Amino acid sequence: QQPVQSPQAVILREGEDAVINCSSSKALYSVHWYRQKHGEAPVFLMILLKGGEQKGHDKISASFNEKKQQSSLYLTASQLSYSGTYFCGTEIRWSGNQFYFGTGTSLTVIP
Amino acid sequence: NAGVTQTPKFRILKIGQSMTLQCTQDMNHNYMYWYRQDPGMGLKLIYYSVGAGITDKGEVPNGYNVSRSTTEDFPLRLELAAPSQTSVYFCASRDSGGRNDEQYFGPGTRLTVT
Numbered sequence: 001q002q003p004v005q006s007p008q009a010v011i012l013r014e015g016e017d018a019v020i021n022c023s024s025s026k027a028l029y030s031v032h033w034y035r036q037k038h039g040e041a042p043v044f045l046m047i048l049l050k051g052g053e054q055k056g057h058d059k060i061s062a063s064f065n066e067k068k069q070q071s072s073l074y075l076t077a078s079q080l081s082y083s084g085t086y087f088c089g090t091e092i093r094w095s096g097n098q099f100y101f102g103t104g105t106s107l108t109v110i111p
Numbered sequence: 112n113a114g115v116t117q118t119p120k121f122r123i124l125k126i127g128q129s130m131t132l133q134c135t136q137d138m139n140h141n142y143m144y145w146y147r148q149d150p151g152m153g154l155k156l157i158y159y160s161v162g163a164g165i166t167d168k169g170e171v172p173n174g175y176n177v178s179r180s181t182t183e184d185f186p187l188r189l190e191l192a193a194p195s196q197t198s199v200y201f202c203a204s205r206d207s208g209g210r211n212d213e214q215y216f217g218p219g220t221r222l223t224v225t
Contacts, residue, residue: 001170002153002170030212032212032213032214034214040218041201041216041217041218041219042154042201042214042216043216044213044214044215047212047213087153087154089214097142097159097161097167097207098156098159098167098169098170099144099156099159099169099214100156100170101146101153101154101155101156102153103153104152104153
């Protein structure tokens, strides 16, 4: 039930772009994105509820392809503060209220 | 608002001991969750609750118990601690159906079982 994220890790220079993918084998009701800094709790970035929905704030945005059961997180013009581990979180259709976090993507931005 | 608070922050248990991890939220959220996060891994759902008096199992419930007698509190009980329960435990609350529908996490409890 755990969604799979790719890539597992990525290193960027400041100003570069990155895409993180989240893929589920089950039909999804919603996709959430979180960022976790080392030694801290995860922090919410955004939620996508409808297939085809795209959201974003600042230079971080996401899309949700309901048919493919996939979501992607886009980070543009990366900043040092973007470093951390990114997790997608999913609610699966018709599975009650269970919540599954993805395998995680470690992102490191270097000067 | 304090948000989500967890106690204790750190704990070392001997094999076979029991303990309760406390979680309290002051945002009047209906949903609450307990996760564990092993080193370098993602979060696994242990138990969750959609309201006072209602709890349900997540992915990895074995060795744990929960109760939800009030909206604010959602304690997690470990019975007969085992080394496999060494982990960081996060509690979260969520205003499901609310404006943002995000999960707010507590700071975590680092538990070592030796």
